[in-house]
Amino acid sequence: MIDLSYDYIITLQQEVLRKFGVDHIQPNQCKHLAQSILKLTGKLVSETTLKRVFGLAVTQHSFSRYTLNTLAQYCRFRDWEDFQEHHQQRNTRLRPTDHSKWGDIKKKAAAVSHYTMLTLKNRSGIPFPQTAPRQYCLSHIERFLESDYAATVLIAPAGWGKSIALVHAAEHNWFGRNALHPEDICWFINAHAAGSLLLKGFSLSTWLDNQLSLGNGENFREYFSAHPDQKGGRLVLIIDGFDEITMGADKLKILYNKLEDFVYSNDLHPWVKVILSIRSSTWAEMFQQSLQYPAFRKYWYLGPEMDEDTNTNIPLLSEREVKDVLQSFDFAPSAIRSFSDSFLQKLRHPYYLQLFCQFNHSTGQSFVDENLSLVEIISRFIQHRVFNSSTNTFKIRIIEKMLQLLDMGKNGLRTDKSALLKQNPELFPAYKELIADNILVEENYSQEIMFNVKVRFAHNFLLEYFTAMHFIEKHGETITEAMLRDVMEYFQQSRFRMSVVKWMLRFAIMHEQIESIQRIFTLPLATIEKAHLLEYLVLHYQQSGKQEQLQQIFPHGYFRKRPISTFINDDFIHFKKQKLLNTLLGLAESTEDKLKIRSNLFTMAMMRLDAEQSEIELTGIKKLCAGNETLKEMWITPYDAFFFIYEYLKFGAINEEMRDKIYHYARHWSIPAKKNFSVGDETVYRAICFAFLLMGDHQQMIGFSERLFSEHPSILFNRTDPFRLMLLCWKAQAHLGVNDMASAKRICAHIERVLRHYSTDFFNGRHLEALQKIIAAEIWYREKEFNKAIRAAESAMDIVQRLEFKIFALLNYGVLNRIYQHLQMDKQKNDAKRNIIIICEGTSFKQVIPRLVQL
Template sequence: MIDLSYDFIVTLQNEVVRTFGADLSTPAMCKELSKSILNKTTKHVSETTLKRVFGFAIAQHSFSRYTLNTLAFYCGFKDWDTFQNHHYPIALRTPQINEEFKRWTEVKTKATAVSQYTLQTLKNRSGINFQHTVPRQHTLHHIERFLESNYAATVFIAPAGWGKSLSLVHATEHFWFGPKAVYQNDVCWFIHAHAAGSLLMKGFSLATWLDNQMNLGKGENFREYFSRHINEKGGRLVLIIDGFDEINLGAEKTKVLYSKLEDFVYSNDAYPWIKVILSIRSSTWSEVFQQSHQYPSFRRFWYLGQEMDDETNINMPLMTEQEVKSILYNNKFDPATVRQFTEAFIQKLRHPYYLQLFCQLNDAPAEGFIDENLSLFEITSKFVQNKVFNSNTNNFKIEIIDKLLELLDYGRNGMYTEKTVLLNKNATLFSSYKELVGDNILVEENLSQEIMFNVKVRFAHNFLLEYFTAMHYYQQANQYISEELIRKILALYPHSSFRISLFKWLLRCALNNDQVSSIQSMFQLELTSTEKAHLLEYMVMHHQRETQQAIPLNVIFPPGFFKKNPISQFINDDFIHFKKRRVLNTLLNLSESSDDKLKIRSNLFVMAFMQLDAEQCELELANIRKLCNADESMQLLWMTPYEAFLFIYEYLKFGVINPVIKEKLYNYVRMWDFNTSKKFSIGEEIVCKAICFAFLILGDYKQLLHFTQRMFQRYPTMLFSKADPFRLMLLCWEAQSHIRVGELKEAKRLSEHIDKVLKQYSTDFLNGKHLDTLQKIIAAEISFYEKDYSRAIRLAESAMEMAHKLDFKMFALLNYNVLNKIYRQLQMEPQKLEAIHKVEMIRKSTTFKQVVPSLVGE
């Protein structure tokens, strides 16, 4: 049985560390300490025991007399009793103690010793250095409301890995043990459930234990004593029990444990100054606690908070975006890198366990690049490894997961299944199922009503369904990715973000197992250009991350490979993103044809142009000129890519309009061959894209409208390429032009269509955020003319935030046009001045001096 009176354990820890002469900041140091103890005392204290003493592991039982005597002897004392006798007078040297509060202070001293040990234990178990973690504002507000209420108890309910323990550590220090503690006169007893559970299961009651802490006379009662001697009570007594369900007792014993706790809570009805705080997993809540919350008495005593979700049994929300970013900054992540993370990725990092894994996988963030897409795959793999494959019951867990996949038809039959069907009354699976729910691999949603039992089960996150589905097919194919397996997935699944993820997981397996022919097959078979683009990007990122272990790219793609499978087939506008610059430069070294090189260079130019980086545009322009001069096919075009980009560069840089190129620009129709069966060449696509930008910066929206409409007439097949980024970009410019020529109805129709397509295809499928930004700018201007000012300002400010995040200054200037109209209409002078200031900052940051008057209309 564990004694909760750790009065001298913390003191013993400090003495041992002082004698050892080094800080025990990591569990690994316990091995060296064990050797030091053996050398000095000739007695052995195991590394495992020392981890328990110093809180790196949970103590399941009392520390043995042998351990305590040996550690005391190591510190220069005869034994444990001598150590305690020496320090007991020191502990009582508190001359400032008011005699009136002597008994209360004695209890507070004992409680502080216990709590400090618990706090240190939980800090040492933190997956991230505790100094790098941050307080959870929700926890602080929840406890504050609870303490000021008439409720006797409260509980934090969430799955494992949700950060319950660390949030309680921060809250406990904030309210009771920090240097500026809010409630310094309260007695706070912070214990881990392993300690409380051992006592309670042996028939010990919390009330009796509290009585014993005061050494009261026979028949005296702790609660009654302080109720009678109210002047001796300094404040509240707060009992915090963390990890209530981490004790492996079994369902029935857990119910007994809860019953004893409930008795204690209910018996405090006459003592409102005694408060109980608990943390438990959602699965335990649904199995044990939820039975009681139907009774009025339960609701009268227990505070569940404003965030309680009765379907998922969670009342503790995920971390806020700001809390995530603060932890990343504390872990030495570059703020510029963090600001570049997409909203979708930040949302995933709001789960504390995923954030922990991310920090562990990037333990030296300043030394290398961080790709969020690659990191998500590594996080998922590590998470499943820790929670499923490394478990003692992994075979049962895998059986449950396989059954769930079968019921979901491997992602083709929705996301949910019935719990009763999944378990099928198989009692051997119940314990493993509970662990899967507790570890947030699976999620229950309780839709039960009074007349029926209905609990649905799903994977906690869609990427877990993608992972397990991909691994199912990988195992089925004997861990080899053959052409047959690739064709099977192509046949079973429609083109979607789900199918792309399956191929990414299979590609990761092929890369990790040196299956070169499998990788080549993915780029030679009938995958779509979008899928190949995603896979190629993932592979380049994987290679850059694993430079020493990775298969060289020139081995995977030997000379001649990209002549048969041109890179330009799957390098699209999705690669116009600052994060793709490294990928594009790597692909440039692999490219063999002039078309491939030109496509990559044009994307790099457009990226620099949208960032208004004149110097980078000039460098890319020089390279594009060399490529065009060396390629005879370029000379057959009515305008070469070099000429089109040169016109844009010279106008923005010097305000000069090249008359020869302008003539070609405005007479493009004469040069066109309207043979609709003709394929769109790389050079033509680049020129058409550049012409759109040229008309845009010239402010000639009438010509821009005509050009985009004629493009769809010339290449009608584009109308059927629903998710093609180039098609969507043309539609955006067409909608923008309709607005400027006063055709609002047509602009709105196109804007709504673009928005529908972007929402239909998730960011995992279509990650060109510049399209989202441009669509929002257009929709904001349409809302302004419709006098829906609240929607207009919401869309425009959202677009501005996205434009700044992407560093697309050109879009920021376009959006300023809209914001300026809104701010003037609504007489929002401070916001207008701030927008003007941002425009001025853009003006100063670029040598494209003509860009501001061109896009802003000065």
């Protein structure tokens, strides 16, 4: 065990580092430090020992006198005693010494606590200065300290950030520059130290008596109760890492019994407090049985967030804490704003946030695509917690049994614990590790007369991953046609299948199975599924710097048989897709594919009011139209339609000839019934809708959309087609423009239902959601439901600011401004006007402002 009487360990560490010439030491530097020590002293201190000395590895025994003497000699002292004597005299000269009994124990406690804290900081997955204090944990401990409870505990699975939260709490309350309770004694130790002591027969009270050096059978609690004038404050004992994985279940029970005796014996000494950190699995095994006793509830504070089903009382990181950590890693505010809500929700898990930051730090990048990163985070998480474990064989058996009981998710997401472990006692240790490491989660539905514990994967993506690996292993670790056929038959019309296929695609990429990748893209998947897989594939090779391999996967002629325009849709209208679209532009062979991509790029530039980028895309579209006979023969070419909008936005000019063609579309528009329109047709129809809306001709917009739906019923009945939903949004806007509230409200409600029900199908195309909320805000405003209107408009503003779609921002500011004016919210109204001015000054598309912003 660690010798807790070494008051100068921290000082020795600092002196060694100063001599070595660094402020902080990393694990890979310990080897070089060992060579430096050998060269200067002629004595060898191993790299492993140095890691233990500096808290970079767990220490379960005392540092040998040889190690301490050698390190002291490295710092030019005779030995360890000479080192301590020198610094004791120095400290005496520099500051007055508190010779009281309270002062003595406080000094010892500080030395031990600083060492424990330094160890935990050095072992943090994220450099400690870049971690965020957990506000909930700080508040939890503050409430506990001010209460009459004797003990509290932070309960959560592994990787939840409990230890780092305790370090922040210790600095906040006792050791920081502006500590809240500097008069208290805080004794912060690792469970290894306490456990080693207690298992040798010590009790916590006896140990503290020994640290006080009271002797003569005196008890420290009785002493300070009898001499309250000598007591400076509270005595807080923090024990971190109180879990069975590191100590063993049998030893843990002994330790728990001794801890319980100590806590309950503090009834007459409320100034003695105990704080633990513990894994959820250990709590379920050791502590939960005590909850039924009144004494436990009387002495232990569990906090308002305690979840009895999952045995967790610490919430995930808040969104603000996640953003603080990302900012500390030099993520630009614009990059952080661009993260989707679903991705931020996953980063609230501290271990996933740690892995994401490590990816970026190691590659030296300030931004990594969130979809790509999420896959790597999950893969790394499973690698660490399952495959790198000494019990990995047993863990895989349990996971396979889970998949069998769940029927790959067809039988639901939960199964009975008894069925999972039935007649397999040898699996129980591995099962407890899976629970402790947050691979599996137990949910207790037991009642007084019935034991009922359910088990599920901690996250659905774990089920998806292991399902994919099940099929891959079953088919000899090669993505064959038979395997893909098996998957498609097993998951018919299931959204789950796309995630499973995505893991298979990653497997094929990582194992350089080119033919397997090609097979995946021949599957009869929906357009949205193909688009997502294609996006992941391209992003992976862009990130790895092997973009040329795309030419092997998609050789010349590939996209002539399988046009890119069948892979991508309006979901790609997102600024983060710009690089992807440009890559696809280099792979595209047909004019239609190139036009589809250019059309999306122009639409994005226009929505962002980026006149210069719009001109670049227009030039490309003009070349495509000039070189293709089919496009040249259209009654309005895509270039003419987009150029009409561009001139109107920039100069306010209207090409009368083109205006006449647009307004008399019926004269030129002869469409055979149920004909599937081309990419050129879709581009022109989109541009006509934009033109009607920008010019404020709502009645024409209504008539055009109705005629389009009539001629192409396939659009109307394809519920999840983003182009259809965009048309419906524009139609709802037009109905508002002619004061047809009933029609606008009906269409808006339909769009909301579709977006909510098929939310997983719209990966990044949140411009549809933003536009629907803007329309809803206008409807609520007109119906005088001002609170609902503000919530909808402000939610929309959050989305459009991330997307940087300034056209939508202007529409939304117009709605917000009228709401603020009606409610006399002058500050918010002035802020809205200021933001409108900023947008105006940042674009040369001046003519759009008065039309969109109805102040």
